Amino acid sequence: MGTFRPAATPLAATCLAFLLLARPEYISAQSKRWGHAKHRSTAVAGEEGGEPSGVQVGAGQGSGAFQREEQKQTSVPMEAAEAHFHLMPSRPSLEVSEEDEEEDLDGVVTPVRTPVKGGKKPFGHHGGKTGLPFCTMDGMGQVPKVTGKWVDHPSSNHLGYYDPRTDCPSYAEDFNCLRPYPPAEINEELAAKEYRKVFLADQCQLRHFDAAGFEACMTGRRLFLIGDSLMRQQFASLACLLKKVSTNGFSGKWDETNYTFQGEYFHKWGSERKIEVSKQFVGDFTLKNGAQIIIRSFGTYESKLWDDVFSEFEPITSDDIILVNFAAWYPKYKITEPYVPYEQWEESMAELFRDKLSQSEAQVVWKDYSPSHFSGATGTFNGIDESIPGIPAREKCEPASVGEFWYGDWVRTYINTTCGPECDNIRVLPIFDMSLPRHDAHHGSFGRGRFDDKSTDCRHFCNPVVDMWNTVFYNMMCG
Numbered sequence: 001m002g003t004f005r006p007a008a009t010p011l012a013a014t015c016l017a018f019l020l021l022a023r024p025e026y027i028s029a030q031s032k033r034w035g036h037a038k039h040r041s042t043a044v045a046g047e048e049g050g051e052p053s054g055v056q057v058g059a060g061q062g063s064g065a066f067q068r069e070e071q072k073q074t075s076v077p078m079e080a081a082e083a084h085f086h087l088m089p090s091r092p093s094l095e096v097s098e099e100d101e102e103e104d105l106d107g108v109v110t111p112v113r114t115p116v117k118g119g120k121k122p123f124g125h126h127g128g129k130t131g132l133p134f135c136t137m138d139g140m141g142q143v144p145k146v147t148g149k150w151v152d153h154p155s156s157n158h159l160g161y162y163d164p165r166t167d168c169p170s171y172a173e174d175f176n177c178l179r180p181y182p183p184a185e186i187n188e189e190l191a192a193k194e195y196r197k198v199f200l201a202d203q204c205q206l207r208h209f210d211a212a213g214f215e216a217c218m219t220g221r222r223l224f225l226i227g228d229s230l231m232r233q234q235f236a237s238l239a240c241l242l243k244k245v246s247t248n249g250f251s252g253k254w255d256e257t258n259y260t261f262q263g264e265y266f267h268k269w270g271s272e273r274k275i276e277v278s279k280q281f282v283g284d285f286t287l288k289n290g291a292q293i294i295i296r297s298f299g300t301y302e303s304k305l306w307d308d309v310f311s312e313f314e315p316i317t318s319d320d321i322i323l324v325n326f327a328a329w330y331p332k333y334k335i336t337e338p339y340v341p342y343e344q345w346e347e348s349m350a351e352l353f354r355d356k357l358s359q360s361e362a363q364v365v366w367k368d369y370s371p372s373h374f375s376g377a378t379g380t381f382n383g384i385d386e387s388i389p390g391i392p393a394r395e396k397c398e399p400a401s402v403g404e405f406w407y408g409d410w411v412r413t414y415i416n417t418t419c420g421p422e423c424d425n426i427r428v429l430p431i432f433d434m435s436l437p438r439h440d441a442h443h444g445s446f447g448r449g450r451f452d453d454k455s456t457d458c459r460h461f462c463n464p465v466v467d468m469w470n471t472v473f474y475n476m477m478c479g
Contacts, residue, residue: 135204140476144412145368145433148201158196160464161209162240171251171283172239175232177446177462184447194441199434199468209471215245217478218291220319224362225295226309227325229460230370232281234323235295237466239285242293249285251295257282260312267302267348270340277302278329299329301348306356320362321477323429326352327369327407328459333382346410353414358422365473366415368432369407373397373439373458380404381459396445397458403436429476431469441465 162168164176173179177194178186199206207213225231239249255262265277281297296309310316330345357364373379379400408428415423439445441464444456 132201132203132205135201135206135475137476137479139204140472143203143430144428145408146201146203146430146472147433148199148203150197150199150437153196153198156192156196158198160195161467162243164240164463167243168236168240169243169246169249169285171249171285172236175236175443175460175463175466177441177443177448180443180447187446190440190445194438194462195464197438197441197464201434206471206475209241209467209474211242211245213478214242214474215287215289215291218287219289220291221321222292222294222313222319223321223323224310224313225293225297225323226306227323227367228297228299228328229280230328231323231325231367232295232297233460233466234367234469235283235293235297237463237470238293240463241467241470242285242287245288247286247288249283249293251281251283254279254282254297261305261308265298265302265305267300269344270337275300277305279305299326301326301352303351303355306352316360316362318361318363321365322357322360322362323365323367323473324352324357325367325369328372331381332404332406333376333378333380335382342406345407349411350414350418353419353423353426357426358419360425362425364426365429365476366411366426367429367469368411369404370461370469371400371403371432371436373400373442374456376400378402378404379439379458394444394456397439397442397456399439400436403432405432408432427476429469429473431472434468434472435461435465438465 165178168176178191180186225235235251239246259282261279265279266274267277269275278299279297280299281295284292284294286292294313298305313320326349327345330341330348332339332342334341357366371379372381374381375394375398376382377400379398379402408430412428415426415428419426438461439458441462442458443460443462444458446462448457448460
């Protein structure tokens with residue numbers, strides 16, 4: 001995604017004042033709906049939930065503001081984790097003999113690395129005891145947020161569902177933290193720490209992403225991914241996760257392909273200006289059963305471009321799924337034009353929900369904003385960075401104790417109140433809270449996105465975090 005790079009101004013000192021905010025409360029309601037059931041706070045079928053919990057900030061920071069507690073990233077004993085959640089098995093680094101293999105309940109062979117005291121199965125083995133029921137399709141579309149802990153997998157060579165250096169198709173090899181831009185080199189120590197992390201959800205037990213299961217539930221369907229470069233990351237993650245059930249695919253920069261819709265598109269920016277839409281990326285791949293995954297990536301919303309993109313896929317039916325998000329190009333605290341981008345985002349998203357998403361025949365999933373970790377208490381990109389003379393370059397991205405929660409709050413309030421029953425076809429993919437603690441899992445901390453001007457990419461996440469977004473999506477859509 002492109003970044004806004006304004007010149008330095010004396011207004012920089014006003015950044016702190018912008019943090020004195022009041023956070024709107026989630027709106028509760030009575031009826032259960034297909035779309036989001038008014039976003040109840042539980043993902044387990046049949047259980048009623050209440051309002052999202054949080055810790056109030058002191059009065060000096062603004063009444064009603066939410067302080068999100070930092071989640072500790074610690075190791076947990078194998079027994080405790082098995083009792084709580086099915087962790088994915090680690091990728092083996094050594095060959096194992098037939099005697100050292102066991103068969104999972106789903107028929108997948110998992111290497112047994114070491115004997116386990118008391119005869120327990122290895123960490124993450126299918127069939128281990130769990131303390132939570134599995135997440136349900138309906139439940140996952142109703143939670144305001146998915147919270148939990150990122151903990152260390154016992155195996156130090158754990159890389160997640162796949163090795164991103166070798167196991168991704170050629171059209172999905174970008175956005176890999178293990179391939180830093182030259183002259184940066186791979187940060188082996190940071191990779192060993194960040195790629196070892198696995199997520200334990202509080203609400204319910206997430207099923208591992210299963211390529212065959214995803215393919216089966218997508219039979220006869222098309223999945224459209226619409227949004228900026230964060231959505232492009234989700235497309236690349238799906239391409240890697242689904243490689244073994246895919247037949248062919250392609251991707252490319254929008255203007256460098258023969259894609260039909262070229263030329264300039266402009267959208268409103270404030271009361272008196274228009275700016276050109278950044279058309280970023282196109283791609284698609286097909287699963288063996290004929291299902292299609294399609295990406296059309298553009299940075300900011302524009303009505304005509306939206307219509308043009310979908311015109312080639314008509315008719316859109318209830319079998320289709322639209323996964324959509326716009327937000328990263330609309331910072332709330334841009335120093336050179338305070339409030340304008342975020343206010344434009346609110347206006348544009350109201351138009352998108354009212355005129356497009358609520359009227360679509362497709363099933364719509366709004367993806368939560370994925371938090372960034374630039375400098376500053378909230379982590380937002382505010383237009384001040386290391387390129388300003390005299391400011392030293394950051395070598396890594398910064399923790400954000402609160403994060404840019406306002407995007408998600410606005411969407412949920414709009415769906416539950418302003419839009420109401422007309423938005424029954426819209427669900428929310430709640431990935432904000434689970435992503436907030438992972439400030440080290442950005443490209444910038446791995447050397448990607450640090451160019452001659454010393455800017456640091458604290459926007460795009462490494463593969464394991466994005467893979468977990470798709471794991472939540474899989475649990476929501478495929479059950």
